[in-house]
Every structure is written in structure tokens, then in C-alpha cells.
Amino acid sequence: MTHLDGNALAGPLSEVFRDDMTTALGRCASCGDVSVLAEALVYDAAPGWAVRCHACGDVLMTFVRTLDRLRIDMRGLTALEIPS
């Protein structure tokens, strides 16, 4: 299975954020690209996902879901801007 895109994050991120995050702008820590999360590339890495910048390919964030927790690492995002 090849990668998906950030549209697929709408459900998982709804567990953490109040607003829809596919329209949120994220800034890549590696290349500085600012794009909506819908455009990010999403790689299945069961039991989680790696979310990569569509411009440079570096990791923006990772999710890991275990039986009792959801762990989100956002080291590759230096800003998130959520439309209100």
C-alpha cells in the first residue's frame, strides 16, 4: 500500500483537536513550507502513521496508537494555524 494524504487525518485528529485539522496550515520545521495538512503525505506505519511534508518529504508528525494511549510526536511542525 502506497501513501495516502492528510485528508485521512480528519478522523484520527478529531480525537485530539476540536476543529477539523485538514484545513489547518502547518509549517514544516525542515523546509519552511506552509501548507494545509490535507496536502501532507500520510504513510501507514501500523500501529500508527507517519505524516510527511509534501514539499521536502521530512516527517511532520507521527502517531502511534496502543491499547491504552495515543502518542503524537510533532517535532517536524513549528507552527499550526487553525482557521476559526
Next chain:
Amino acid sequence: MTFRDWLVGTVVSTTMQTPTAKSIVLDVPGWKGSAAGQHVDVRLTAEDGYQAVRAYSLASTGPGDRVELAVDLIEDGEVSPYLVGELREGDQLEFRGPLGRWFVWKPGDTQPVQLVAGGSGVVPLLAMARAHAASGSEAKFRLLYSVRTPAEVFYADELASLAGPNFEVTFVYTRQTPPGWPHPAGRVSREILGSATIPAAENPAVFVCGPTGFVESVADWLVELGHNALAVKTERFGGN
């Protein structure tokens, strides 16, 4: 009820859309409707508690208690074999949604709209065409639909009935054409995109949905043809 809660719908009807794909209509009391292009996450739970979640586009749009999805079989998938092969009227299905506010067309948008579908990627684009027709929108709509064979066209009758002065549908058959078709079977190319879609000069909003490789080729070509990358919205569903 918020979009993050898991809901339960009851299957009202199912229809085989192609030899491997099924549309499923669910009754969901309290459903507040969806925008055209949104999706849901469907969750299956095995007897041992193992859960699998997959995203499926909604064919339905607007208000009402009915939710319609269409699912194409992935032979070695964890969720689609059950949905296509087993699920039947009266069964219950767990899901959350409507999800996603980016890959969405709103009836108030007046600019021209070019839809580009690869295979089952037509489902959210059909929702947009339905919303376009239901709203009486006069925005120019055009669909370029790449599909392997005539038998694999989703919602063929409905697409034919929706087509009209404000909604033009063009098929590209990649494996087998209908008898007498003027073009040989073949994949969408930059040349076909250039001749069978709304030109960049008209500043259309473009929605591309399909297998990842298809979507990325089409999106790159559209930008080469002069479309603003920000006006080309994409949704990839993976695949080979």
C-alpha cells in the same frame, strides 16, 4: 453528537455498482448531513477486540438521516471484503463523521469546477455533482472519469442523468472501451487533460480523487498546464 463520536447506522439497502464495488445506504437517526466531498471513518471490531478503521468517501450530501458510501473491494484488505461481500440490509455499521472540510465543494461557490476521478475516486466527486444539481447552481461543472472498463463505472445511470448543459462528463477507458468508442483504451495523459478539462485560463477549482499514483500524475500535469497548484485539491486513497 459531534463528528468525533462513533455512530451506529443501520443498513437500509446495498447496490452493486460494479462487479467489485457496492454502495451502502445507512439510516442514521440524528445525522446532521454532510458537505459534498466529505468522508467517514468506518470501524470494524473483531470478536477478540481487534479493530480496523478505514476512511470511505460519502456519495450522499446535504441534510437527512441517510448516509451513502460506496466501497470498492481490495482483495487483501481488512475492511472492504466485509463491506462488499458480507454486509447486508438490517446490519449495523459503526462509523464517525462527516470528516474533512478541505476536499469539499460548497453550493455557494460560483467558479467553474473540474472534477477528475480515477476508479472509485469518483464517489466524493459524485457527491459534488449531486450537490451541484440539487442546489440549482449555475457554476460550470465538468468531470473527467478514468475507469478500466465500461462495467466498472460507478453510478453510470445517475451520471448520465446528471449530465447536461452545466455538467459535462468525459470518460477515459484504460483497459477496454465500449464498442465503437472513438479512442483506443489508454491512460489519462497530459494531452487528454489539456483537451478534455476546463482550461486554466478559466480559473476552475479542481478536485482530483483516485489511486495515489493517478492523483499525483494528474495534479502535476494540471500545474504544467497552467493551473494554480493551490486551486488543485487532491484526495489519494492509496492502491497499487
